[in-house]
Amino acid sequence: MKNFDLVVAGVGGQGIILASRVVSNAAIAAGMEVRTSEVLGMAQREGPVTSHVRMGRNIQGALIPSGQADALLGFELSETVRNLYLLKPGGTVVTSTTTIVPTTVVLGLSSYNREELMAHLRQTVSNLVTVNAERLAREASNVKALNSVLLGTLAAIDKLPIPAAALRETLLSIVPARLHEVNERAFDLGYRSIGVS
Amino acid sequence: MPVRLLMGNQAIAYGAVEAGVQVAAGYPGTPSSEIMATLSKLAPRHNFHAEWSVNEKVALEVAAGAAFAGARAICTMKQVGLNVAADPLMTLAYLGVRGGLVLLVADDPGPHSSQNEQDTRYFAKFAKLPVLDPATPAEAREMTRYAFELSEKLELPVILRPTTRTCHAYQDIRISDEYNPRPVSGFKRDRRWICLPTVARQRHPILNRQQEQARALLEQSPFNEERKGGKATRTGIIACGVAVGYVHESLALAGLAEDVDVLKLGTPYPLPAEPVLSFIRRMDRVLVVEELEPVVEEQVITLAWKHGLSVSISGKHDYVVPREGELDVDRVLVSVGAFSGIETKAVAATTDNKLPALPVRPPVMCAGCPHRASYYAFKKAAEGLDVVFAGDIGCYTLGVAPPLKAVDTSLCMGASVTVANGLHWAEPERRQVAFLGDSTFFHTGIAGLINAVYNKANITVVVLDNHTTAMTGHQPHPGTGQTVVGEPAQAIDIAALARACGVEFVRVVDPLVPTKAIREAREAMEFPGPSVVVMSKPCVAKNKRGFRYEVASPELCNGCRICVDELGCPAILPGPEAPVISLNCAGCALCVRICPSGAIRRVS
Numbered sequence: 001m002k003n004f005d006l007v008v009a010g011v012g013g014q015g016i017i018l019a020s021r022v023v024s025n026a027a028i029a030a031g032m033e034v035r036t037s038e039v040l041g042m043a044q045r046e047g048p049v050t051s052h053v054r055m056g057r058n059i060q061g062a063l064i065p066s067g068q069a070d071a072l073l074g075f076e077l078s079e080t081v082r083n084l085y086l087l088k089p090g091g092t093v094v095t096s097t098t099t100i101v102p103t104t105v106v107l108g109l110s111s112y113n114r115e116e117l118m119a120h121l122r123q124t125v126s127n128l129v130t131v132n133a134e135r136l137a138r139e140a141s142n143v144k145a146l147n148s149v150l151l152g153t154l155a156a157i158d159k160l161p162i163p164a165a166a167l168r169e170t171l172l173s174i175v176p177a178r179l180h181e182v183n184e185r186a187f188d189l190g191y192r193s194i195g196v197s
Numbered sequence: 198m199p200v201r202l203l204m205g206n207q208a209i210a211y212g213a214v215e216a217g218v219q220v221a222a223g224y225p226g227t228p229s230s231e232i233m234a235t236l237s238k239l240a241p242r243h244n245f246h247a248e249w250s251v252n253e254k255v256a257l258e259v260a261a262g263a264a265f266a267g268a269r270a271i272c273t274m275k276q277v278g279l280n281v282a283a284d285p286l287m288t289l290a291y292l293g294v295r296g297g298l299v300l301l302v303a304d305d306p307g308p309h310s311s312q313n314e315q316d317t318r319y320f321a322k323f324a325k326l327p328v329l330d331p332a333t334p335a336e337a338r339e340m341t342r343y344a345f346e347l348s349e350k351l352e353l354p355v356i357l358r359p360t361t362r363t364c365h366a367y368q369d370i371r372i373s374d375e376y377n378p379r380p381v382s383g384f385k386r387d388r389r390w391i392c393l394p395t396v397a398r399q400r401h402p403i404l405n406r407q408q409e410q411a412r413a414l415l416e417q418s419p420f421n422e423e424r425k426g427g428k429a430t431r432t433g434i435i436a437c438g439v440a441v442g443y444v445h446e447s448l449a450l451a452g453l454a455e456d457v458d459v460l461k462l463g464t465p466y467p468l469p470a471e472p473v474l475s476f477i478r479r480m481d482r483v484l485v486v487e488e489l490e491p492v493v494e495e496q497v498i499t500l501a502w503k504h505g506l507s508v509s510i511s512g513k514h515d516y517v518v519p520r521e522g523e524l525d526v527d528r529v530l531v532s533v534g535a536f537s538g539i540e541t542k543a544v545a546a547t548t549d550n551k552l553p554a555l556p557v558r559p560p561v562m563c564a565g566c567p568h569r570a571s572y573y574a575f576k577k578a579a580e581g582l583d584v585v586f587a588g589d590i591g592c593y594t595l596g597v598a599p600p601l602k603a604v605d606t607s608l609c610m611g612a613s614v615t616v617a618n619g620l621h622w623a624e625p626e627r628r629q630v631a632f633l634g635d636s637t638f639f640h641t642g643i644a645g646l647i648n649a650v651y652n653k654a655n656i657t658v659v660v661l662d663n664h665t666t667a668m669t670g671h672q673p674h675p676g677t678g679q680t681v682v683g684e685p686a687q688a689i690d691i692a693a694l695a696r697a698c699g700v701e702f703v704r705v706v707d708p709l710v711p712t713k714a715i716r717e718a719r720e721a722m723e724f725p726g727p728s729v730v731v732m733s734k735p736c737v738a739k740n741k742r743g744f745r746y747e748v749a750s751p752e753l754c755n756g757c758r759i760c761v762d763e764l765g766c767p768a769i770l771p772g773p774e775a776p777v778i779s780l781n782c783a784g785c786a787l788c789v790r791i792c793p794s795g796a797i798r799r800v801s
Binding site: 011033036047048061082084104105110111112116117124143 | 200439525552562563765766
């Protein structure tokens with residue numbers, strides 16, 4: 001089995017770390033070695049968060065080199081584009097179409113052009129899956145279940161070295177029991193959502 | 198024993214427990230904080246002592262005392278914390294210890310979450326103490342156990358220096374839940390524990406001899422290992438700490454894995470001479486790859502010179518390896534390419550398409566953060582006055598960002614107050630206001646306040662009291678009334694402390710009531726003497742209100758944009774007709790209270 005490198009990226013507070021842990025734990029359960037890393041501390045307060053997840057054998061560092069990631073799971077449109085440099089040519093991107101506009105844009109200090117970012121993704125990524133994860137999370141009755149929706153979509157494209165059912169099972173073993181139902185629903189909505197663009 | 202996904206910091210804590218640690222003390226600081234957080238969860242079960250100390254100097258002295266008495270002790274901090282603990286550290290090396298003392302100092306190359314990227318391995322050399330540099334979380338745990346053994350063999354504190362990519366990296370690790378501490382031998386009187394000049398004169402030569410003893414022991418340690426590429430080669434790389442993985446991966450990407458031998462070094466000081474010598478004797482050319490300073494490189498050069506070897510040594514001195522910032526495979530690949538004289542395809546670019554403009558997304562204070570309200574009050578109160586805002590280290594350093602721009606200086610923990618002292622003496626007519634958090638006030642801020650009162654520096658000190666150490670993950674501190682293991686403790690009253698220091702103007706203010714907060718801020722700044730304002734409101738991340746606000750209707754909004762332009766709240770976005778308050782709203786109501794047209798209402 002080949003090693004698999006996954007980047008999970010978005011904005012602090014979106015549930016990126018939990019999604020990363022779910023994949024990591026599912027990989028361990030599937031008998032793989034895992035190394036994962038992100039930066040905590042100052043970078044967490046509504047700043048960009050990028051989690052690197054490496055699965056397989058004889059993993060060296062915890063950081064994925066540029067142009068080496070097999071897949072990128074994006075929680076926020078501009079953060080997906082920001083992390084594209086990590087993706088290998090022909091790699092897969094699963095991204096939510098969610099946009100989170102930072103205060104620098106509000107104050108006119110930088111810009112956020114949704115259409116341009118979307119066009120760039122479409123032009124650049126051959127294996128692109130977009131999903132309105134925010135809407136599906138709301139449909140699952142909790143907007144915070146965004147991460148479960150995206151895990152569902154990631155499982156559906158069948159690129160991970162982890163079976164979809166195993167990923168779903170690990171997710172449910174990690175979230176508290178009272179949230180099982182909503183996360184199950186969110187995962188399944190994400191799983192069935194696939195609209196390849 | 199199941200395999201668990203463990204963070205490096207958790208692995209270190211488990212390593213300490215497996216080594217039978219009896220006393221654990223530390224001060225929070227990224228990337229070290231989760232070590233004590235993990236130890237505090239294990240402490241009640243195994244009945245050992247764990248504490249968040251008031252600062253790093255206190256923590257190291259607590260650990261030293263325990264180790265004098267023969268207990269195994271660990272002390273945790275981040276790299277800049279070691280500066281605070283430098284005073285006990287330098288003499289503790291002379292005195293030594295009886296029980297094993299492991300000083301865990303987490304370095305932050307980058308830096309990601311620090312005010313500098315100093316290299317603790319230099320500090321170890323300066324203090325003449327052995328230092329271990331783990332490559333992975335799993336090795337960090339092994340090294341923790343080993344460090345206790347080494348400390349007791351040498352009767353010296355041993356420094357364990359992980360970096361961010363070990364502390365905050367996760368790995369599948371098999372741990373035991375065993376805790377078998379040895380009985381504490383007890384404190385035995387000895388002149389050795391008294392740092393008289395005569396004792397220092399006796400101990401200094403001993404300490405110097407211990408360097409060679411330490412070197413000999415480290416030569417036998419399992420952390421230094423050669424890996425042959427396969428082909429007979431006269432080219433080698435010495436890699437240290439997390440750089441080991443980057444080197445192997447770079448060699449593989451460059452197609453050089455078989456052409457280069459790699460010596461992994463996990464014990465940077467004192468340099469284990471034997472494995473290094475036997476490696477460099479075989480080589481014509483050697484590259485040293487380590488993060489931050491050339492600590493190993495300089496020792497390798499010295500060793501080669503001492504033995505008259507003609508091997509050529511590359512690294513930071515000839516600019517082949519970067520001396521600043523965090524290393525990664527991308528950067529090491531460039532170094533390996535330069536060293537090998539081959540063109541490395543640094544980055545397999547996904548595309549040639551030009552990247553569109555991306556929004557700048559710096560970390561900001563959370564929606565509903567009471568610090569925003571405190572800064573807002575003082576900015577408003579200082580309008581028309583020429584006031585300098587001296588800042589400090591914590592979440593509130595983020596007040597530097599527009600639109601608040603409420604931080605004019607920031608140096609180190611507690612320096613807001615003391616820098617304000619100095620600014621005052623340079624410009625006595627100008628008002629200086631120091632802002633620092635509650636934990637920072639206890640850490641080192643209080644000394645500056647006493648100094649201001651004693652030396653009559655008429656400054657205003659604002660304690661941003663959110664009842665926790667927020668930035669590093671909500672640790673308790675002396676003002677919270679709770680210990681690290683969750684036991685109730687005496688809550689030390691900051692306002693009472695300020696009064697006891699002789700401050701005549703002390704006010705406790707709710708920052709989220711802006712009219713009153715602005716008035717109190719103004720009075721504090723006009724007071725003819727040192728003044729203290731305690732801005733008291735719990736951290737929003739720990740105290741969700743369960744409701745939020747929204748603009749009632751666009752017609753009510755007069756379009757003044759005060760809420761958007763003056764607060765910089767990430768939950769308030771400009772909309773087509775009126776600002777839109779997002780679901781991120783934490784219900785602090787600051788915008789409600791400053792809205793001149795009363796357009797914002799509560800949503801439950």
